[in-house]
Amino acid sequence: MKHKTPLLDQLESGPWPSFVSDIKREAEARAKNEKGVDFQIPVEVCEDILGVMELTYEQKRTHWKHGGIVGVFGYGGGVIGRYCDQPDLFPGVAHFHTMRVNQPGGKYYNTDFLRKLCDLWDKRGSGLTNMHGSTGDIILLGTYTHQLEEVFYELTHDFNQDLGGSGSNLRTPADCLGMSRCEYACFDTMALCYDLTNEYQDFLHRPAFPYKFKFKFDGCPNCCVASIARSDMSFIGTWRDDIKIDQEAVKAYVAGEIPPNAGAFKGRDWGAFDINAEVIDLCPTKCMAWDGKKLSIYTPECVRCMHCINVMPKA
Template identity: 65%
Template sequence: MAKHETPLLDELEKGPWPSFVTDLKQQAATKPECWDILGQLELSYKDRITHWKHGGIVGVFGYGGGIVGRYSDVPTQFPGVEHFHTVRIAQPSGLYYTTENLRALMDLWEKYGSGVTNLHGSTGDMIFLGTRTENLEPLFWDLTHDLNQDLGGSGSNLRTPSCCLGDSRCEWACYDAQEMCNSLTQRYQDEIHRPAFPYKFKFKFSACPNDCVAAIARSDFAVIGTWKDNIRIDQAAVQKYIAGDAAYPSNGGAHKGRDWGKFDIQKEVIDLCPTQCMWMEGNELKIDDAECTRCMHCINVMPRALRPGVEKGATICIGAKAPILDGAQFATMVIPFIECNAENDFEEIVDMIEKVWDWWMEVGKNRERVGETMQRIGLPTFLSVMEVEPMPQHVKEPRSNPYVFWKEEEVPGGWERDVVEFRKRHAA
């Protein structure tokens, strides 16, 4: 395939940062279709429109997801990308690969595709970028039979669940995010591979409130680790931080190499608490835990002095998404605390998930994420369906509707009697 002139793309190779343009030019030495990738993208830059057609229906037998169809709308000009389908490979929990597994995956992609990969983007899966339709079935056969791996999710289905490193590497983990991620991935294979939802649905599991997988912003169902009791305080360690002990660097020594001056607990911790629930009494740090929102700032700054409580579990947040129909939105906190019990296969979490699905599949519109359905129909209705009692934390803003509505069972004696009494009193 001919090399294309790419003056616009060449600009992206200038400057201090690595460039995908350079990578694709190197890849083109063994995979000539990469020149056509660059040529088509250069044309898109000139025309200011994409030259990928809608993917249509393409995939492997028995699966409705896992393959994202890509066809060029200028195939005679760029025959190397006439077909350029994306294959999603389900990732292991916490993205723990062996070098043997990675080499096998790369060999597979050299054999059947362009050799271009994306790992790991916001979708969670490992992405194989660019293959022809006739290569999909043999690629799938080798992937599942030789590597014992599966395709990830795409389309209006459950997307491949993803999680943080959890207990395996993180001392702040409040539940086993990898175990939950693996358990629910195994449980919901059918929902991953056979689209049946109004639109996509994502689980993400963060084992602590630092939320290292950004579940609260990117998933329809976020399970974020938390604790119910008080933050544990080592007062002696607090004094070590205040004294500037070299063995107790703030932020765990993350800012080594730059002199930030003497640690100031008032300025760097207490004044930055979002609810102002911390203060010093003499030499002791005090925390009003009832006001703590688990932002993790104080724990991150003084990790040897402060730790999460011992009564651990998770917060469930529902409804985050990127801007598709109605703008980006964060998830809504629905359950402030739930225990995450692996011994019963996380049945409490499973019950919540399936309540959400049952309601959303009944009332959701086509291509409407669950957060948009909640927004359209209203949080009070959603909470009622989920059998969750409303609480102040569910209030987004003061209401502007002057009307008040009650259900009949909420009014002692029935609303009809109250209306009659009201009319009698005001008849004059």
């Protein structure tokens, strides 16, 4: 490696995956360049990101300048500009702009797309990606200003993909995969996400707000995309009528004929299913009762938390 990084190296010592190891691996792959990639930004970008981080840890001060506004023509978002204040020491990261790419609904990809995306970013960026950012986007980490339009052109023309939001824009809407795979979905999350993404294109690409604004879509209150915590306007599917009960299925759970939690925890022996301990007593509003034969729910008190449904999905 180009720079000694004793402080960063400590971050490789734990039992968890380490971003330091990942970046080193990418640095080695770039140095070898077995595929003969025609790199459009300095080959040492990954070594220099490690170098600048080490210097920052040592000195306890940042070496990033505010990126100012960089982007692609016509858009006011999607690129997060970064310049290093030590370009002579770390030429590979003299520019290190992040590009946000609008992820597909439900985050469905095929391997062909992912390979092409990696090839694009190996050639025109650092090769480092983050799948996915907190907003939901595909994050392409670190490139030079002169590559932004090139990447944007390829994304829009060859990949049929668009940049996402950043800054004071509408941020890239994100959804759970909903009805495409999940029986709990109470509305078509992917359709609504797609529709609103198109409806608000202008707000997604051109900052119009005093601060960011996020939409996210969960098909049910399980909140797999954590819309309630992560967005300003959260769409959470729920049922219109009273919660329904299949009494026969409840009995089958109690009799141990159907594994609880859809079998999710069956790797360990948890003992026989206990409907009182595992469902009735855990209902947050205590609106359920089990008399040994019949499950009843006082629906006005049900807050639709999904607990009983998750434990006994067939019931």
